[in-house]
Amino acid sequence: MKKMIFGIGTGRCGTKSLCGFLNSQKKIISGHESYLLPWKPNLFYLMQLLSIMKNEPYKYVVECASYILPYAIEILKENPTTKFICLKRNKDAVVESFIKKSGLRNHWVNDEIRERRNFEKDKKWDKCFPSYYIDSKYKAIEKYFDEYYQTVNQLIDKYPNNFAVFNINNLNTKEGKKSILEFIEYKYEFNLDGNFQYNKGLDNTPKRYFCKK
DSSP: OOEEEEEESSSSSSHHHHHHHHHTSTTEEEEESOSOOOSSOOHHHHHHHHHHHHTSSSSEEEEEOGGGGGGHHHHHHHOTTOEEEEEEOOHHHHHHHHHHHHTTBOTTBOHHHHHHTTOBOOTTTGGGSOOBOOSOHHHHHHHHHHHHHHHHHHHHHHOTTTEEEEEGGGGGSHHHHHHHHHHTTOOSOOOOOSOOTTOOOOTTOOOOSOOOO
16 A cells, blocks of 8 residues: 655755655655645645655655645545654754745745845745745744744644654664654665765755646
């Protein structure tokens, strides 16, 4: 029976490295942000994604992306055995990484603030994050981080067999990587070699899905 898995986390927290680690295992295919979904749930797009994943010729099919979180309950309705691997990194490190990567863009505010503060509009990525009425980009990202993991903790309380949080450092130790594979109930020989941490450019990430622009 096919196992469906999602790697989640705020972004800038190791999901691309997680994707690379999982792709190194037999009978797993993992994509990273390969089918963009809006933060405001769109069930039509979700069903497209799930259909594509179900048709993959692999035992374990994984998609890693931050914006999966708002769809988690709907995913569980469709497939109650789905596993959600949530990565977590220090909040200050995540915020600073987002500040650096986003440049003049600000995905976490509404259009009014974006226009008033002269932030660049990003038609591809703005819709993949929640928007806040907060002038400070730094504080908006902090709020996003806090709310993200608050939601994850609530889901863990309700679905303890489906959700687990792992520190990004788990990807840098054999014991940490083993704990991730045990959580998803991986039945084949573990490949625990290699260092996949800190998003060091995994160019071999398969792009399996159409991206909604």
